[in-house]
Amino acid sequence: MTASILLAAGFLLLLAALYILSEPVEALRFFYSPAAAVFSTAGFLIAVLGLGLNLWGRQSAVFISLLLFFLLTLGLKCLHAVAHGGRPWPATVTHFGLFLFTFSLTFGSLRIENYRLLAQPNRPEMRALDLKSGQVRHLPVTIELQSFDIRYHEISDLNHLEQAVPRQYIARVKILDRRVEPPRVREDSILVNRPLRAGGFHIYNTSFDPYGQGYVTFLLVKDPWRGATYAGIGLCLAGGLLLFIQKSRKRPRYDELA
Amino acid sequence: MMSWHNFGLFALPAVLAWIGGAVCLLWAAWGDNQAARHPKAALLQRAGTLLYLGGLLALAVFIGGFWLNLERPPFRTMGETRLWYAFFLPLCGILVYKRYRYAFVPAFSALLATVFIAMNLFKPEIHDKTLMPALQSAWFSPHVIIYIFAYALLGVAFLLACYRLLRRRAATVETLAVEDNLTRIGWVCLCIGMFFGAIWAKQAWGHFWTWDPKETWAAATFLCYGLYLHLRIAFPKAETWAQAAQIAGFLLLQMCWYGLNFFPALGRSSLHIYN
Numbered sequence: 001m002t003a004s005i006l007l008a009a010g011f012l013l014l015l016a017a018l019y020i021l022s023e024p025v026e027a028l029r030f031f032y033s034p035a036a037a038v039f040s041t042a043g044f045l046i047a048v049l050g051l052g053l054n055l056w057g058r059q060s061a062v063f064i065s066l067l068l069f070f071l072l073t074l075g076l077k078c079l080h081a082v083a084h085g086g087r088p089w090p091a092t093v094t095h096f097g098l099f100l101f102t103f104s105l106t107f108g109s110l111r112i113e114n115y116r117l118l119a120q121p122n123r124p125e126m127r128a129l130d131l132k133s134g135q136v137r138h139l140p141v142t143i144e145l146q147s148f149d150i151r152y153h154e155i156s157d158l159n160h161l162e163q164a165v166p167r168q169y170i171a172r173v174k175i176l177d178r179r180v181e182p183p184r185v186r187e188d189s190i191l192v193n194r195p196l197r198a199g200g201f202h203i204y205n206t207s208f209d210p211y212g213q214g215y216v217t218f219l220l221v222k223d224p225w226r227g228a229t230y231a232g233i234g235l236c237l238a239g240g241l242l243l244f245i246q247k248s249r250k251r252p253r254y255d256e257l258a
Numbered sequence: 259m260m261s262w263h264n265f266g267l268f269a270l271p272a273v274l275a276w277i278g279g280a281v282c283l284l285w286a287a288w289g290d291n292q293a294a295r296h297p298k299a300a301l302l303q304r305a306g307t308l309l310y311l312g313g314l315l316a317l318a319v320f321i322g323g324f325w326l327n328l329e330r331p332p333f334r335t336m337g338e339t340r341l342w343y344a345f346f347l348p349l350c351g352i353l354v355y356k357r358y359r360y361a362f363v364p365a366f367s368a369l370l371a372t373v374f375i376a377m378n379l380f381k382p383e384i385h386d387k388t389l390m391p392a393l394q395s396a397w398f399s400p401h402v403i404i405y406i407f408a409y410a411l412l413g414v415a416f417l418l419a420c421y422r423l424l425r426r427r428a429a430t431v432e433t434l435a436v437e438d439n440l441t442r443i444g445w446v447c448l449c450i451g452m453f454f455g456a457i458w459a460k461q462a463w464g465h466f467w468t469w470d471p472k473e474t475w476a477a478a479t480f481l482c483y484g485l486y487l488h489l490r491i492a493f494p495k496a497e498t499w500a501q502a503a504q505i506a507g508f509l510l511l512q513m514c515w516y517g518l519n520f521f522p523a524l525g526r527s528s529l530h531i532y533n
Contacts, residue, residue: 033492034488034491034492035492035493037488037491037492038485038488038489038492038493041481041484041485041488042485044481045478045481045482045485048474048477048478048481049478051469051474052471052474052475052478052524053524054523054524058469094449101453101456105466105467112465114464165390166390166391167390167391167394168391168394169391191391192391192392192394192462193391193392193394193395193461193462194461195461195464202464204462204463204464219464221464221465223465226460226466229456229466230457233453233456233457236449236453237450237453240446240447240449240450243442243443243446244443244446
């Protein structure tokens with residue numbers, strides 16, 4: 001739990017120290033130069049390609065070190081841009097957003113909790129499989145599956161298909177939040193693409209028993225850093241928008257490029 | 259009723275109009291200087307542009323009718339994304355022409371669009387009207403449409419890169435500026451599509467990013483175009499390296515878009531397979 005915060009804080013301190021030291025130590029200024037961006041992007045690209053080609057995994061030393069080098073140059077670039085007034089804004093905002101997104105996903109992943117809970121009709125369940133450790137835990141919420149319905153596309157929608165095609169899976173649940181005394185009871189539906197927020201978790205309807213035993217599997221996710229990730233995405237989108245606005249005002253100057 | 263059955267009725271006139279328009283535009287631009295050009299170059303330009311836009315209109319009518327008939331956005335199958343690509347590519351081509359007057363751009367994009375239309379005509383995939391639960395989301399349309407738009411912009415940037423590499427002496431510095439701008443805008447669209455996808459993934463699957471094969475190759479594509487843009491800033495003299503990144507980015511994009519389907523070992527576990 002706290003390890004992720006310490007690691008993240010340590011990384012940010014390292015960034016700040018490197019940036020401050022780059023004032024007297026000229027060689028350190030390389031880390032926020034465009035050339036460093038080229039090398040770190042190329043490095044991270046190689047790391048991602050290796051992942052795509054199954055050459056190494058996400059936990060491998062090569063992947064993690066190239067990812068951290070990418071984050072390091074990106075973070076220093078952000079500090080440098082801010083120290084120099086932030087211009088050009090589209091680039092600075094986008095770099096900041098990408099840093100926040102990557103940083104929060106990287107360090108936040110250490111704090112994410114994932115549980116798989118198997119619910120049978122009308123049997124309250126609070127035991128769930130911790131997908132990180134592989135152990136069964138007792139959660140502070142109890143889920144009782146009241147009903148599970150599959151909504152199908154109307155028959156008139158079907159051209160050539162012989163069997164009906166599902167449109168939505170609807171799990172009606174009764175949830176007991178036992179973190180408070182007396183426990184808070186809530187009844188609601190969990191749909192695909194519409195998770196439910198209860199007991200500190202986001203609860204997803206992930207799969208069901210196709211053989212008619214009637215059980216449904218839920219994924220419970222606790223992601224304390226998701227706010228930072230959303231903020232990073234928001235900044236990236238804002239940066240893209242700024243670029244469009246700026247480009248439509250200013251025509252490119254060929255003499256600058258020659 | 260607009261369906262794949264009468265696609266040819268709209269696609270063939272569109273292709274003919276694009277080719278005719280592109281020929282007019284090339285003809286109008288033929289010659290080294292103003293004096294050597296066709297005496298009615300201005301008229302040819304106007305006629306070419308109108309023909310080209312007429313082709314786009316024909317395809318737009320088909321897409322609109324197809325969408326209404328399907329009662330869902332037509333972004334689900336490979337055939338449907340090819341249809342959008344065949345629409346956006348000439349659209350970008352004619353916009354670039356309007357802005358920078360490079361007659362080869364609409365000609366090349368018409369050629370590429372024709373290839374995509376031919377694929378849909380000769381190898382139609384099976385389509386149905388239904389959308390599975392995982393795709394029942396407000397994020398579906400924006401996620402796909404902005405990606406396809408990015409693909410089209412980056413496709414034109416790729417053509418420019420090839421042109422600059424093959425005809426190094428004839429290529430002017432303006433083409434490089436156009437390529438930079440197209441890549442920048444295309445990369446922003448790629449970025450928006452990716453982040454819309456991340457928000458949607460959080461809502462549908464519980465996590466922003468899981469390094470699913472499709473996501474992994476999308477990240478590689480995103481990084482490769484980022485590499486191009488940074489190479490252009492950091493080493494403006496080393497253009498060949500930047501063009502190599504541009505071409506590699508385009509190849510990665512194909513891998514991400516449909517190439518994974520041909521490598522089951524790499525894409526087997528993808529959550530992005532819906533057919």
